[in-house]
Structure formats: structure tokens, C-alpha cells
Amino acid sequence: MKRIKFTSCMAANVDELCRLITAYAGEQAQLSTEFVGDISWQARERQLDQGEIQVGWICGLPYVWKADRHPPIVELLVAPVMQDEQHQQQPVYFSHVIVHRDSPFQQFEDLRGATWAYNESRSHSGFYLTRYKLAKMGELSGYFGAVVESGSHQASLQLLIDGKVDATAIDNTVLNTEIQQHPEISLQIRLIDTWGPSPVPPWVVSTQLSKPLKQAIQKAFLQMHTTPQGRAILHQGAIAKFVEVRDRDYDSIRQMAQQAEFVELV
Helix, strand or coil, X not given: CCCEEEEECCCHHHHHHHHHHHHHHHHHHCCCEXXXXXXXXXXXXXXXHXXXXXXXXXXXHHXXXXXXXXXXXXXXXXXEEEXXXXXXXXXXXXXXXXXXXXXXXXXXXXXXXXXXXXXXXXXXXXXXXXXXXXXXHCCCCCCCCEEEECCCHHHHHHHHHCXXXXXXXXXXXXXXXXXXXXXXXXXXXXXXXXXXXXXXXXXXXXXXXXXXXXXHHHHHHXXXXXXXXXXXXXXXXXXXXXXXXXHHHHXXXXXXXXXXXXXXXX
């Protein structure tokens, strides 16, 4: 049987977790699996789009764009429910607006004219949600003094710590993982706002994958929290379990993206 390829287009700090999940799912579903992690996330996404990679963890915004194509190129597999109490046992996440610990800014509304960093232009938590927030404020252009596209949430965080930007919005699960791996970060930053909840980034499968294979992989994910080995892997990613989600669960991302399209950051 052909090897099933998995990948992640999420932050690099979850690649090792995804390798473990890939191996576990293959073992449970009795499939040959491989995690693709030796290329850029952009290349990973292209291969997922082309069906060369069959299973991927992606942001909710690219998911809706891919699902809304005619015909769709991906389908939902599962979504993670994070352990943190803030998530209330639901497949959601948040965007944390952070500044340097010594910054004078106390809330997002203080940031007019500031230098803002975002990860990349296809991100819900880092880019579109910022524009949606500004749309709700009636600020359609020129709010920030300068804007930097950093390339990743971790890069935005480093720019902030280094004093090169004033503020940024980061996926809270990425930030939590960074703080877990580098506790000193918590002493260097300060939270001034939280946006959300938003539908959490889902795991998806290529529409080129057969239904029986999709079902076998989905079953392995959904039952992962019921086995000692599965729970141990999930714990490494602060994940409680995986659950089924429906396309309409991501309608709020569609709606926010539509409003965000009218906003320019500078």
C-alpha cells in the first residue's frame, strides 16, 4: 500500500509532536505513514493542495479557502481540544495581543501609530483577526505607524522581545508552547488583549484520499486519548483529545475574513 504522508503548516514548535502523531496514527490504522517536515511550510501546503501529501494540520483560514474551491481540495478530519481551561473543552483557540514587559501600552486601542508585527498574510490569528478587530473599530486604514511581516509567530515574538516592534498578535497555543519550552519568555512580555474564541486549526485530508483510508485515520485520531500511548503524545502538545468538526463550524472565520478584507494596517 502507498505510504500516507502527513504534514503540519503550523508553527515549527509542533513538528516533533506531529511526527509522533503521524507514527501513532499509522500504527493504530495499520498504515505506512511518513511525516514531511524537511521542507518549508509553504512547500508542505503546496504538496497538500496537489494531493502529494494526504493529511495536514493547517490554519482555519486556509482551510476555508481550500474547502470553498470548486471542487474542494481538502476535507475536515478532526480538530484538537486543548487542555488549558481557557478553551472550555471546545475545539477553539485565541489570539493573544502582547507587548514588551516594559511597554507603556495597556490595551489594543493604545497602539495607534505603533509598530506592529504579524506572522504572515494567510494567518487568521496573526493577520486577518487584527484587520477584523480594526474593522469593528471603524479603522479601515492607517492605524499603525509601521507594519512588519515576520514570517512566523515565533519570529514576531522575537522581534517584540528584541524591541524592534511594539506589539503583535500570536496564536495562544503557539505562545503557550514557546513559554513551556522557554519559560523566561513570560518575564519579557505582557498580555494586553485576547481575541476569540475562534475555531481551532483543523487536521484535514486531501479529497484525493479514499474514504476508507480517511475513516481509518480519523478513528485513530478520535480514539487517541483512550490509550496510554496516545494520551502521552497528546500531553506533549497540551491537547486533551481530538474531536470531529463540521465545515459550518468554520463559518465564523469566513465571516471575519470578509470584513477584514476592507482593512489596510497602515
